[in-house]
Amino acid sequence: MSATPLPPTDTQPHSLLADFSASAFTMGVLASIVGFSSSFAIVLAALAALGATPAQAATGLLAASLAMGLCGVWFALRHRAPISVAWSTPGAALLIGAPVLAGGYNEAIGAFIICALLINVTGLVKPIGEAIKRIPRPLANAMLAGILLPLCLAPFRAAAEMLFAALPIIAAWAIALRVKRLFAVPVALIVFAAVLASGITGAPELAQGARIELFPSLQPIAPIFSLSSIISVALPVYVVTMASQNIPGIAVLAVNGYDVRAGALVRDTGVISLLSAPFGAIPSNLSAIVASMCCGEDVHPDRSRRYWAALIAGLGYILMGLLAGPIAGLLLIAPASLIATVAGLALVPTLLASAGEAFAPAQDREAAGVTFLTAASGITLLGISGAFWGLVAGGLVYWLLNAYRKGAT
16 A cells, blocks of 8 residues: 655745745634633643632643743744644643642642653653653553543533533533534633623622732742652653653654654753743643644645744734633632533543543553543542552553463463
8 A cells, every 4th residue: 555645845945924824824823722722721620620729820821821832933933844832731631630739739830840850851861752652552541531531521510510501511512513523612612601691600709809810920839849749740740741742743743744853842842841830831742633733734735834834823822821811710700510511521532532542452451441440530549649550550450461461472
């Protein structure tokens, strides 16, 4: 079977303005809207679960938006390739179910810094990156699916609790999913805003002294470092970020004919994550979904000019990040169950994709199943969350079964 030919490329050097196209601009704007609106609720829910106040959550959202936006613009200009950067949505999903840290939000900031350092070192030290690649993908996906399962149940629990508020959001998401998958979460967010505006939720007014800041201030937070937060938060977020985001992001670029230095890209996302972590930003990473949008032929027939889509997407992230204050203000006025509804719906595609990849290889289903069930159980052992123990338990089963198969042959 012959390989599918890559899209054409013009080898002649162009100036930045000569490479611009209306189609790249349009796709870049769409990519930034999809990338931001489909997951900002997850990021806010994660920061709130870690103990952030609404003001701190706004700062974290702003810092994360600036980090991935600036990094995306830098990559596009430096490499002239549609290298897209996003925050770690799987990492944020994991954080929603993370155990309560003794040091509160300050300890979470310490875990963010450690995670960023691990990503940076992975890009610098090739053997570490190779070791991460060797983590069986069924187990990494099973761990992520197990973490996401309780979160994806939230919309249906909310429907039982607030039927007339949650049902319109779920219905709008399902209808939009049928018409155009990319717009499902943005449509759900619009209906979510309409439900809040209607007053049927009985959402309380702002408490005395509470206010929504239009422009959050970038104030760093003193980190607290602990072994339990490193094992329960930093390591699991690092693993899912590498396995579910960075490695697929590199693969998308390779499939589309872009020869980039993977180690350097991972290193640079680690650097920007380290700079933004003290402000509450979850890690930045290479994006696979947005990169797929920016790499396609709809952007431009000449793939050497498609980097403009990633550049515009990066600028879009920066602009939307400036609205972090009003967006985070939703935490003050929206019922928690409705916020969880939007976040849960946004995570359903990720859950299905992760579960599908986890259980696809028949020979690894038992190991994936142990990983999935342990991670979904929500257990905390020795101060360490079920996400880590799921990977450990599943890894042991995986090793035992493969050792037995090798011995049998």
